[in-house]
Amino acid sequence: MTLLxxxxxxxxxxxxxxxDAVSFAVDxxxxxxxxxxxxxxxxxxxxxxAGVLDHGGDVQFRGQDHRAIPAPEKARSIAxxxxxxxxxxxxxxxxxxxxxxxxxxxxxGRASTEDRQATDDAMGKMDVLEFANRPFNQLSGGEQAxxxxxxxxxxxxxxxxxxxxxxxxxxxxQIGLMKTFRSLVDEGKTVILSLHDLTLAAAWCDRLLLLxxxxxxxxxxxxxxxxxxxxxQVYGVETEWVTTSRTAAVIAVDISSSRTPRET
Amino acid sequence: MKRTLILGLAxxxxxxxxxxxxxxDHDRTNxxxxxxxxxxxxxxxxxxxxxxxxxxxxxxLSHQKISSVLVREARRFPANRGTAEEIFRLQPDLVTVGRYxxxxxxxxxxxxxxxxxxxxxxxDFPSIRENIRKMGTILHRxxxxxxxxxxxxxxxxxxxxxxxxSGAVIGSxxxxxxxxxxxxxxxxxxxxxxxxxxxTEQGRTGSIKIPLESLLAQNPDYLLTWxxxxxxxxxxxxxIRHPALQKWFTEDxxxxxxxxxxxxxxxxxATAIHHLIDATGKxxx
Amino acid sequence: MKHDxxxxxxxxxxxxxxxxxxxxxxxxxxxxxxxxSISPLEGWQALGGDDTNLLTLVLQEIRFPRAILGAAVGAxxxxxxxxxxxxxxxxxxxxxxxxxxxxxxxxxxxxxxxxLAALHIFALPVAALTTATLAVSLIILLVGRSFDIxxxxxxxVALTSLAGALTSLALNLSSDPFAALEIVFWMMGSLTDRSxxxxxLSLPFIMAGGVLLFATARALDALSLGHDVATSLGINLKRTxxxxxxxxAIGVGAATAVSGAIGFVGxxxxxxxxxxxxxxxxxxxxxxxxxxxxxxxxxxxxxxVILPGKDLxxxxxxxxxxxxxxxxxxxxxxxxxx
Numbered sequence: 001m002t003l004l005x006x007x008x009x010x011x012x013x014x015x016x017x018x019x020d021a022v023s024f025a026v027d028x029x030x031x032x033x034x035x036x037x038x039x040x041x042x043x044x045x046x047x048x049x050a051g052v053l054d055h056g057g058d059v060q061f062r063g064q065d066h067r068a069i070p071a072p073e074k075a076r077s078i079a080x081x082x083x084x085x086x087x088x089x090x091x092x093x094x095x096x097x098x099x100x101x102x103x104x105x106x107x108x109g110r111a112s113t114e115d116r117q118a119t120d121d122a123m124g125k126m127d128v129l130e131f132a133n134r135p136f137n138q139l140s141g142g143e144q145a146x147x148x149x150x151x152x153x154x155x156x157x158x159x160x161x162x163x164x165x166x167x168x169x170x171x172x173x174q175i176g177l178m179k180t181f182r183s184l185v186d187e188g189k190t191v192i193l194s195l196h197d198l199t200l201a202a203a204w205c206d207r208l209l210l211l212x213x214x215x216x217x218x219x220x221x222x223x224x225x226x227x228x229x230x231x232x233q234v235y236g237v238e239t240e241w242v243t244t245s246r247t248a249a250v251i252a253v254d255i256s257s258s259r260t261p262r263e264t
Numbered sequence: 265m266k267r268t269l270i271l272g273l274a275x276x277x278x279x280x281x282x283x284x285x286x287x288x289d290h291d292r293t294n295x296x297x298x299x300x301x302x303x304x305x306x307x308x309x310x311x312x313x314x315x316x317x318x319x320x321x322x323x324x325l326s327h328q329k330i331s332s333v334l335v336r337e338a339r340r341f342p343a344n345r346g347t348a349e350e351i352f353r354l355q356p357d358l359v360t361v362g363r364y365x366x367x368x369x370x371x372x373x374x375x376x377x378x379x380x381x382x383x384x385x386x387x388d389f390p391s392i393r394e395n396i397r398k399m400g401t402i403l404h405r406x407x408x409x410x411x412x413x414x415x416x417x418x419x420x421x422x423x424x425x426x427x428x429x430s431g432a433v434i435g436s437x438x439x440x441x442x443x444x445x446x447x448x449x450x451x452x453x454x455x456x457x458x459x460x461x462x463x464t465e466q467g468r469t470g471s472i473k474i475p476l477e478s479l480l481a482q483n484p485d486y487l488l489t490w491x492x493x494x495x496x497x498x499x500x501x502x503x504i505r506h507p508a509l510q511k512w513f514t515e516d517x518x519x520x521x522x523x524x525x526x527x528x529x530x531x532x533x534a535t536a537i538h539h540l541i542d543a544t545g546k547x548x549x
Numbered sequence: 550m551k552h553d554x555x556x557x558x559x560x561x562x563x564x565x566x567x568x569x570x571x572x573x574x575x576x577x578x579x580x581x582x583x584x585x586s587i588s589p590l591e592g593w594q595a596l597g598g599d600d601t602n603l604l605t606l607v608l609q610e611i612r613f614p615r616a617i618l619g620a621a622v623g624a625x626x627x628x629x630x631x632x633x634x635x636x637x638x639x640x641x642x643x644x645x646x647x648x649x650x651x652x653x654x655x656x657x658x659x660x661x662x663x664x665l666a667a668l669h670i671f672a673l674p675v676a677a678l679t680t681a682t683l684a685v686s687l688i689i690l691l692v693g694r695s696f697d698i699x700x701x702x703x704x705x706v707a708l709t710s711l712a713g714a715l716t717s718l719a720l721n722l723s724s725d726p727f728a729a730l731e732i733v734f735w736m737m738g739s740l741t742d743r744s745x746x747x748x749x750l751s752l753p754f755i756m757a758g759g760v761l762l763f764a765t766a767r768a769l770d771a772l773s774l775g776h777d778v779a780t781s782l783g784i785n786l787k788r789t790x791x792x793x794x795x796x797x798a799i800g801v802g803a804a805t806a807v808s809g810a811i812g813f814v815g816x817x818x819x820x821x822x823x824x825x826x827x828x829x830x831x832x833x834x835x836x837x838x839x840x841x842x843x844x845x846x847x848x849x850x851x852x853x854v855i856l857p858g859k860d861l862x863x864x865x866x867x868x869x870x871x872x873x874x875x876x877x878x879x880x881x882x883x884x885x886x887x
Contacts (some may be wrong), residue, residue, distance in 0.1 A: 050781040075783030088638040088773045089828040102771055103783045135828075151774070155782075439727050441742065441860065473860055475853075476742050477607045478584040497661055499734055500727035503742045508610035511600045 002027045003062060003190055004049070004159060010056035011041075011048045018044040020214040021057070026192075031185045033201040033222075034194040036211035037235055042194035043083065045211065046161045049192070050080035061159070075103035079157035083164045085144045087136045093147045094132040097123055100154030122153035126180065142173035149180065160184060162193040166200060178204040198239070202226055202250045210234060226250045295404035296358035296379075302346045302369075303362035304331055305528035306383050309399040310360060311337045312531065313408050320354050330492040333524050333532045348372040358402060386529020388452045389420065395529060412531050419534035420456060426541050427458030434519070434540070435462025435484035437509070439500040441476060445469040449529050450488075457540040459486070476503055480512045486544060487513040490523035519543045559825050561832055568839040572620065575846045579616035580608060582850050584857055614745045619846040621748075621755045622740070622808045625762075625800040627841020628834060630815020632762045635769035635830035636793045637692055639701055640820055640878065644801045645812030647701070648708025649684045653798075653805035654735040655712045655719070656680030660806075662723035670746075674754050678802025684708055685794045737864035738809035740849050747807040758800020759838065761792045769830035811864045813871020814841050820878065 005025035011018055018041045026032065034042045047053040051066065051074050059066035061077070069077075079100070087096055100122065101115040111119075123129045126146045131139060136147060145165060152160060160181070166174040178200060181191045185206070192209075195201045201208055201222060208225040210218040212234045218225040231239045237252045298320040301307040307326035310319055311334050319341050325331045326338035344350050348369045351359060359380045361370050374380050381402055386392040393413050400409020434454045436444050444450040446464030448471075454461040462484040463469070474482075489504055503509070510518075521543065525536035581587050585607050587595070598605030626644060633642035644650050660666040660676030691704045716735055720728045768789035771779035780786060805811075818840040819833055826832035848866045855861060 047777060050777070052777045052780045071780075071785060072783035075781060078781070080778060080781035082775060082777050084775070086775050088775070089823070089830065091773060091828050095827060095829055096774070099770060099774060099782065102767060105767070475584045475857065477611050480603055480607060481585045483603070497664070497667065498723075498725045498727040499661070499731050506610070506742055507744050507746070508606050511610065512603075512606055 002060065003029075005060045006049075006057065007059075008057035009045075009048065009059060011044050011053055013044065013053075018214050019048065019055070022211075022214070022216050024209060024216060024219055026190050029185050029188050029190050030206040031181055031204060032190070032192045033205035033208045034192060034211065035196075035198065035201055035208055035225075036217075040211040041214040042211055043163050044214075046080065046163050046192065046194060049159070050078055050161050052080065072103050075155070077157055078159045078161065079152045079155040081148055081152050081160075081162040081165060083167060085141070085148055090135045090137055092133050093128060093136050093139070094119065094123070096136050096147055097128075097150045097154050100151040103155065118156060119150075119154050122150040123147075125153055126150040141168050142170065145169060145173065145177065149177070153184075158189055160189055160191040160193075162191070164194050164196065166195065166197060174200060198226060198231075199249045199251060203247060222250075223248075296402070298354065298356045299358045299360065299403065300344065300351055300354050300356035301326075301360045302344065302351065302365050303360065303383065305362060305385070305395075305530060306360035306399070307338060308332065308334050308528055308530050308532075309383075309396060310403070311341075312412055313396070313399050313405050314403045315405070316340065318403060320356055321351075329524075331524055331527065333530075333535075348376070351378070352376055360399075360402075385449070386533075387447065387449055389456075392416065392529040392531075392533060396531065416531040416534055419531070420537065423534055423537040423541065424456060424458075426538075427456070428541055428544055429458050430544075432459050432485035432544070433462050433465055434459045434486045434488055435479070435482065436488040437479055437504060438471075438490060439498070439504070441473045441479075441503050442471045443468075443474050443479065444471050449533070450526065453526070453533065453536050454488075454540065457537045457544075459540070459544075476506060476508060480508065483512075486517050486519050488519050488521060490526065491520050492523045561826060564825060565835055565839065568836060568843065572839050572843050572846075575843050575850070576616050576620060579619060579846045579850055580612045583607070583612060583853055610744060611742065614743050614748045615740050615849065616846060617748050618740050618743050618751070618808060619849045620842040621752055622804040622811065623814055623841040623843070623845025624838040625755045625758055625804050625841070626811060626814035627818040627837035627839075627844065628759060628762050629797040629801050630841075631819040631830070631833045631837035632765050632769065632793050633797060633815070634819055635772060635833070636765065636790065637689075637701065638772060639692075640882065641701055641816070641875075642692075643813065643816035644797060645810060645814070646709075646816055646875070647684070647688050647705040648712055649681050649688070649797060649801055650805050650810035650812065651709045651712035651716070651736065652684035653677040653681040653802040654810045655716045656802065657806040658716050658719045658731075658735055662719060662725060662728055670750050674750055674803040674806045677806035678754060678799045680712075681802035681805070682794065682798035684712070685798050689790060689794060733862060734809045736810055737862035737868075738805075738811035739852075739860065739862050739864075740808055741860050743807060751803040751807045754803030755800050758796045758798070758803065761796030762800065763834055765789050765792045765796070766831035766834050769834075773830060809862075809864065811845070811867055813867045813875065814844055816878075817867075817871050817874050818844050820874075 003026045007023050009019055009022040022045065034045065036042055044053065048055045049059070051071065061069060098111060098115065098119050101111060101118060104115060105111065120129070123132060126149050128143065128146050128150055131143060131147060136144060139147065149165070152162070166177055169177065181193065182204060184191055205222055207220065208218070208222050209216060210225050210230065217234055218230055226239065228239050231237065239250050239252050241248055241250050295318065297318060299310060299314060299318050300321045301310050302323050304323055304325040307322040310322065311326070321342045321344045322338050324343040324345050327335060327343045329335050332338055344354070346366065346369060351373060357379060359373055359378050361380060361382050363382060363384050370380060370382070383395055383398065384391065386395055393416070396412050396416070397409050400406045436450060444463050445468035446461055447469050448463065451461035451464050462482060466482065519540070521536070521539050525532060525539065581589060581592055587604055587608070591604055592608060595602060595604035595608050600606055630643045633644065633647070634640055656677040656679055657673055660673045665676060666673040688704055688708065692701050713736060717732050720732055768779065768784045768786065771782045771784045776786065819837045822836045822840050823833055826836050849863055852861045852863055852866055
């Protein structure tokens with residue numbers, strides 16, 4: 001069964017149309033990178049898929065109309081992490097992660113043993129158990145990102161949506177995070193994340209969606225999407241593929257310094 | 265039983281009928297001709313003592329039944345609300361005010377060169393007589409004032425003759441939980457009627473706030489309240505309708521009296537004494 | 550490993566239990582302390598007496614309604630403060646500061662002095678909660694998603710002064726001789742000499758408001774991760790907002806109708822208790838309700854003890870505690886923002 005399919009998806013912020021006729025489908029667990037310049041509509045697409053923003057067009061999740069799925073049920077299948085890592089009150093990390101279990105709890109329900117187990121598991125997976133009782137706001141950016149990701153995992157979703165999760169993290173944390181997403185995909189989940197770092201996108205994603213001005217410009221594996229010509233049009237920068245002994249990566253270079261022709 | 269009351273009212277009526285024709289004023293030419301009164305008590309004294317043509321205006325309170333005894337008489341004169349501008353426009357040659365009239369207004373009128381005479385609130389019978397005579401003097405109506413004093417004395421005397429001698433204690437309770445202390449007009453009236461006054465008994469002076477439960481605990485034989493709160497919806501007077509008060513001071517020991525006889529020290533104040541004696545159901549002689 | 554705790558947090562269940570016990574003790578003290586001295590034993594014996602017994606009358610008709618109202622009004626103020634703070638994610642949200650109490654006062658004054666209140670026993674609280682509803686809706690519309698401290702304070706200042714001015718106008722227009730002097734009560738609040746009548750006309754509304762407010766608990770927890778995440782967690786924010794608006798308006802409206810506007814309870818109480826419940830918005834609700842009850846009953850006892858003959862206004866006491874606290878809070882928030 002197709003997990004997610006969007007047909008002619010549109011979305012607006014206020015009066016401004018941000019997404020225009022976006023169509024794509026996901027039929028097997030994949031790590032999908034959402035790329036595109038600032039203002040292309042990446043965040044809006046993620047919010048729309050999370051059910052935070054209303055949309056036009058047709059979105060099917062597991063064969064059901066996305067809008068028709070009751071909110072609590074949707075929350076048990078789709079987890080969303082916004083770009084800003086905000087926790088408004090000085091919650092302990094465990095309490096932050098436990099919030100991921102809200103969709104599983106009754107109206108005034110207390111956390112069940114199962115909820116607690118799922119919380120601990122998620123924290124274990126993200127290696128944040130040691131922070132369990134520490135206030136979230138005292139952690140470093142990388143630690144916070146991991147705790148918030150643990151919240152996402154505690155929700156045990158089939159579809160994970162993360163908006164620039166690697167933002168502001170050092171390379172080690174970025175790679176650690178991508179590894180985690182990779183392992184989620186291996187477990188059978190689908191992960192869609194927006195990225196600015198094309199190198200990271202090329203190295204880790206199974207598939208890239210390139211958005212430009214609210215339209216889907218390219219969709220496919222990194223090596224087909226990240227064509228120099230495409231990127232020149234969309235970003236206005238010159239890029240090159242470089243191959244090292246261990247990997248192939250795309251890098252952006254200054255427009256004026258595009259001396260070397262592309263060679264692969 | 266109603267005899268005392270009738271006597272009192274008759275005395276007051278006699279006063280009012282003592283018209284200007286009966287008194288020969290030697291210096292009518294020097295007497296003030298445009299008197300403006302800004303205070304309920306001076307209003308009523310002026311109405312009783314002045315020749316009608318001497319009065320230019322009285323305060324609006326004297327036009328209201330709830331506060332004024334001499335409504336009918338006072339309504340013959342235009343009412344004022346006591347603002348300096350309004351008073352100034354009336355071009356009075358004499359302004360009478362109470363000690364507690366708005367100080368800024370009084371100050372301003374004096375600066376404008378008005379002839380302002382301040383009356384102290386009466387705290388006892390001598391000061392009532394003093395105020396009556398003072399009004400007589402400034403209006404050049406001393407003879408009329410003496411008549412008013414005489415009628416007042418007669419009314420008080422007749423009340424004293426009928427006084428209640430049970431030694432019962434009467435205490436009052438007013439808006440916001442204020443209760444009057446001894447050495448006041450109220451205590452003078454209560455004592456003239458033959459009772460003991462709660463404020464005097466408790467050694468209080470002035471009007472002070474006492475918690476409702478303290479009032480219940482002090483437990484005067486009779487509780488005195490004022491009728492002008494009866495239709496009052498304000499929060500201030502809610503305490504007088506409090507269930508605890510109603511239950512503790514049952515109807516037979518809760519005296520709800522017309523407040524207009526109690527606010528001013530004036531000749532008709534004697535009527536308040538008669539009211540008290542009648543309301544407490546003292547077996548009349 | 551223990552769950553649901555943060556470093557400074559106390560174990561939640563026992564903590565709530567402790568607050569409950571404290572509330573009962575303060576309630577008892579509130580019954581026993583006053584101008585007429587009553588020992589616990591006398592009080593116990595007097596409970597069974599009838600109207601002819603002074604202590605019985607004082608306990609049943611004067612102290613009991615006062616203690617009940619102290620507890621109920623304090624609880625709803627604390628609770629609504631906690632809910633508004635959670636909803637607006639701003640520690641400065643408080644029904645007093647936001648002008649909701651002042652607006653409720655306005656409704657009560659209009660009902661009282663227009664004669665509306667005399668028509669039906671519930672006209673007074675209904676009028677108060679109607680104006681309170683307008684106020685809360687306006688505030689939430691205005692402050693909405695903004696976390697700007699300035700916005701929320703200015704909105705509160707504007708609404709408080711407008712409601713205060715209109716209340717003053719309504720009182721001035723009244724023919725009642727005492728009306729004009731009552732602005733102090735409506736702006737500062739008092740529980741002096743309230744009777745069981747006031748309990749009957751306010752308690753049902755306060756409880757209904759409380760139920761609505763408690764229903765926001767889960768959503769408030771989710772909101773600590775922000776608006777969007779809360780939605781993605783399946784929380785219906787529109788419903789949450791509606792519950793908070795009507796819960797606050799009904800509860801605080803009815804409370805204000807009998808007690809006048811009492812400020813700072815909803816600001817101080819949740820803030821003091823927040824770290825003790827691990828900062829969890831949902832845990833803060835019952836704690837703030839109990840804490841508010843304890844705070845207001847204690848304040849009301851102090852009012853009676855400090856100046857027994859002066860009818861010191863309750864709001865004066867809460868402001869003396871609350872205003873310096875508010876300034877300190879403002880200072881520390883500003884410092885954190887820099």
